[in-house]
Amino acid sequence: MTFDDYLYTRLDIEKEEKEFLVLLEEFKGAKSFDIAYDLLSKINEKTNDWQTSFQLAHIRNSRNIYNEFYAKEKEFVNDVSPRVTSLKNKYYKALLASKFRKELEKEFGEHLFTLLEYSLKVFSDDVIDLLKEENRLSNEYTKLKTSAKILFDGKENNLSQMSFYLEHEDRSIRKKALIEWMKFFEENEEEFDEIYDKLVHVRDAMAKKLGYENFVQLGYDRMKRSDYTYKDVKVFREEVQRYLVPLATSLYQKQAERIGIEDFKYYDEPFKFKNGNPLPKGNKEWMVQKAEKMYYDLSDETGEFFSLMIEKDLLDLSARKGKVGGGYCTYLSKFKEPFIFSNFNGTSYNAKVLTHEAGHAFQKYLSRAYKVFEYLVPTYELAEVHSIGMEFLTRPFMEEFFEEDADKYRFSHLDRSIKFIPYGTCVDEFQHFVYENPDVTPKERKAEWRRLEEKYFPHRDYDGMDFLLRGGLWFKQMHIFLKPFYYIDYALAQLSAMQLWIQSKEDKKSTWNNYMKLCAIGGSKPFLEAIESANIKNPFKHGTVKEVVEHLTMYVDALDDRI
Ligand SMILES: [Zn+2]
Numbered sequence: 001m002t003f004d005d006y007l008y009t010r011l012d013i014e015k016e017e018k019e020f021l022v023l024l025e026e027f028k029g030a031k032s033f034d035i036a037y038d039l040l041s042k043i044n045e046k047t048n049d050w051q052t053s054f055q056l057a058h059i060r061n062s063r064n065i066y067n068e069f070y071a072k073e074k075e076f077v078n079d080v081s082p083r084v085t086s087l088k089n090k091y092y093k094a095l096l097a098s099k100f101r102k103e104l105e106k107e108f109g110e111h112l113f114t115l116l117e118y119s120l121k122v123f124s125d126d127v128i129d130l131l132k133e134e135n136r137l138s139n140e141y142t143k144l145k146t147s148a149k150i151l152f153d154g155k156e157n158n159l160s161q162m163s164f165y166l167e168h169e170d171r172s173i174r175k176k177a178l179i180e181w182m183k184f185f186e187e188n189e190e191e192f193d194e195i196y197d198k199l200v201h202v203r204d205a206m207a208k209k210l211g212y213e214n215f216v217q218l219g220y221d222r223m224k225r226s227d228y229t230y231k232d233v234k235v236f237r238e239e240v241q242r243y244l245v246p247l248a249t250s251l252y253q254k255q256a257e258r259i260g261i262e263d264f265k266y267y268d269e270p271f272k273f274k275n276g277n278p279l280p281k282g283n284k285e286w287m288v289q290k291a292e293k294m295y296y297d298l299s300d301e302t303g304e305f306f307s308l309m310i311e312k313d314l315l316d317l318s319a320r321k322g323k324v325g326g327g328y329c330t331y332l333s334k335f336k337e338p339f340i341f342s343n344f345n346g347t348s349y350n351a352k353v354l355t356h357e358a359g360h361a362f363q364k365y366l367s368r369a370y371k372v373f374e375y376l377v378p379t380y381e382l383a384e385v386h387s388i389g390m391e392f393l394t395r396p397f398m399e400e401f402f403e404e405d406a407d408k409y410r411f412s413h414l415d416r417s418i419k420f421i422p423y424g425t426c427v428d429e430f431q432h433f434v435y436e437n438p439d440v441t442p443k444e445r446k447a448e449w450r451r452l453e454e455k456y457f458p459h460r461d462y463d464g465m466d467f468l469l470r471g472g473l474w475f476k477q478m479h480i481f482l483k484p485f486y487y488i489d490y491a492l493a494q495l496s497a498m499q500l501w502i503q504s505k506e507d508k509k510s511t512w513n514n515y516m517k518l519c520a521i522g523g524s525k526p527f528l529e530a531i532e533s534a535n536i537k538n539p540f541k542h543g544t545v546k547e548v549v550e551h552l553t554m555y556v557d558a559l560d561d562r563i
Pocket of ligand 1 (some may be wrong): 356360383384387
């Protein structure tokens with residue numbers, strides 16, 4: 001059986017709900033732990049079936065939006081999802097109140113109960129309307145951004161199509177492209193400001209209704225951050241500013257020299273190499289074959305994992321008409337199989353899909369034995385250590401895809417990873433300001449963004465462009481609008497994955513075992529406990545960022561970037 005053979009049937013929600021509630025009542029009244037455990041397995045089987053049915057509809061809809069059947073099914077899934085969430089919450093409450101809680105904790109580990117507590121804490125019937133409003137405003141942002149039609153080079157371009165010109169080798173084209181790109185945001189400035197202002201107030205109101213002081217802690221709780229606080233994150237940001245920002249600044253200087261520009265401006269930042277970016281040397285089929293070889297060379301486990309992905313047709317990689325943009329990795333819990341979706345475009349993005357998304361998939365593959373679905377989905381910062389970790393640990397194999405350009409790819413990968421971290425912390429600090437001060441004006445928000453940019457990007461020169469100097473760049477960042485506080489996760493994960501890479505330089509084998517251990521843990525442990533088991537140092541501790549930066553500086557200095 002391959003992916004196409006997996007039968008999709010629409011959930012009979014009335015019937016399922018009835019059966020589920022019967023099981024739940026029996027679970028509540030269970031006379032012994034064995035009976036309770038048995039019922040819990042049945043409940044899990046049911047929720048796994050639901051999850052799989054929903055994911056099949058979602059995947060097949062995103063593979064072809066013109067398929068009317070799955071378009072309808074996707075709508076159906078959206079409609080019944082709140083009902084399913086409410087059923088699951090009932091189940092969570094029963095688990096937390098179970099008289100066999102001690103035995104259950106012994107069986108599943110305490111973290112499950114922490115996760116359940118977080119799911120319940122951030123929700124109550126009183127905030128349903130506000131959640132709906134948050135959703136509506138989020139959709140407005142997405143709609144506004146996708147409405148962009150930028151006239152350039154004789155044709156209409158959307159925002160992502162503009163990247164081609166923003167990275168162009170001709171400096172005057174890059175500058176003109178940036179001006180046009182910016183114009184779209186500037187012309188819609190009031191609307192962007194209004195959507196965000198409303199989102200901030202809706203979230204603030206939600207927090208207050210749920211008994212929080214403001215949205216900050218609710219935001220953290222929604223992300224299920226159970227073993228660190230906003231104070232730890234603050235320490236991390238300070239250390240990044242102190243130790244990592246100077247390294248990133250030196251990389252921008254190197255870049256300016258490399259591309260031969262003395263007055264390095266913002267529109268020069270996306271242009272990395274005079275002779276073009278490193279590109280993979282073959283098409284999709286060729287790359288998948290190379291990836292399979294790479295994964296067998298890496299370990300038996302990754303080899304078997306990747307063969308399964310190919311055999312069962314769990315990779316949909318090529319771009320096609322009717323396919324939704326972007327890429328993702330998801331999981332079919334009934335079959336215990338991951339699925340990778342992407343739109344190959346012939347750039348190094350293809351290699352990223354085959355390492356980053358494959359890292360997510362490999363984690364799900366290695367944690368497939370968990371009985372509870374909650375352990376298959378780690379919190380975001382941890383999930384990104386799995387994926388970015390795979391990017392770093394497969395660096396020695398990049399000859400497979402890039403042949404003589406492998407070093408160039410490795411340099412640009414490291415360059416991008418380092419430069420990302422200050423951006424990640426800037427986005428995070430901005431959001432703390434926003435939710436701690438929900439009533440400031442849009443103008444004040446933008447001024448704060450600009451102040452933070454000066455802190456995290458001291459090299460940056462906007463060449464007098466007014467909109468950017470007033471602090472408007474963040475309008476482009478989807479997470480700030482749609483996923484509050486979800487962003488520092490990438491910076492934390494980068495710094496953790498870099499540590500795996502540094503470890504691997506000293507001992508490949510034990511690092512690989514640590515990485516596999518981390519993947520097998522999946523979501524069964526909170527972030528810090530999980531990374532500690534892979535010998536990754538706590539990024540919030542004074543000294544960790546400094547130590548990593550010292551290693552990175554050594555590697556950066558040793559790499560020849562004039563390739
Ligand atoms: Zn990812």
